[in-house]
Amino acid sequence: MSDDSSLRRPYLTLPGVTGMPDVHEILAHMPDEQKHRFESSGEFIRRLAFRITKWREGLPDDEEPAIYALMSNGDAVEVYTIGEDGHSSVVVEGGLNGSPCMFISHQSSFQVVCYTRKIEEEKPRPKIGFYVGGEEIEA
Numbered sequence: 001m002s003d004d005s006s007l008r009r010p011y012l013t014l015p016g017v018t019g020m021p022d023v024h025e026i027l028a029h030m031p032d033e034q035k036h037r038f039e040s041s042g043e044f045i046r047r048l049a050f051r052i053t054k055w056r057e058g059l060p061d062d063e064e065p066a067i068y069a070l071m072s073n074g075d076a077v078e079v080y081t082i083g084e085d086g087h088s089s090v091v092v093e094g095g096l097n098g099s100p101c102m103f104i105s106h107q108s109s110f111q112v113v114c115y116t117r118k119i120e121e122e123k124p125r126p127k128i129g130f131y132v133g134g135e136e137i138e139a
Helices: 004-008 023-028 041-057
Strands: 063-070 076-085 089-096 099-106 111-118 129-132 135-138
Touching: 041 063, 041 076, 041 089, 041 111, 041 129, 041 135, 076 099
Parallel strands: 076 129
Antiparallel strands: 063 076, 063 111, 076 089, 089 099, 129 135
16 A cells, blocks of 8 residues: 555656755746636746746755756757747757757647756856746746
């Protein structure tokens, strides 16, 4: 017999992952009309920025969130900025194998992995930029 909490445990664990954002708190701050609104890429990006911001607040001072966009061939693009590209696509500016790149995807096939990493003192990284409707959100 297993208890109900076993269903909530992650299937895998990643080194450096410390605490996950409280989804209930995130949903509590969303107005009802936003919860039930059609899901555009802008709404997806806004929610992702909010989640990363809330997650960052709970991290130790020596850790920061990192986001990678997963490509269909298995490569992962480190996200520096993410923005809406029309109603249903996202555009990512980032790094792939040490080179700058741009990655555009329809939101229905866009996947990201978020994790934490130790902040490197010699080269601090800027916050991740999110762009929605002409507005910049740093998280």
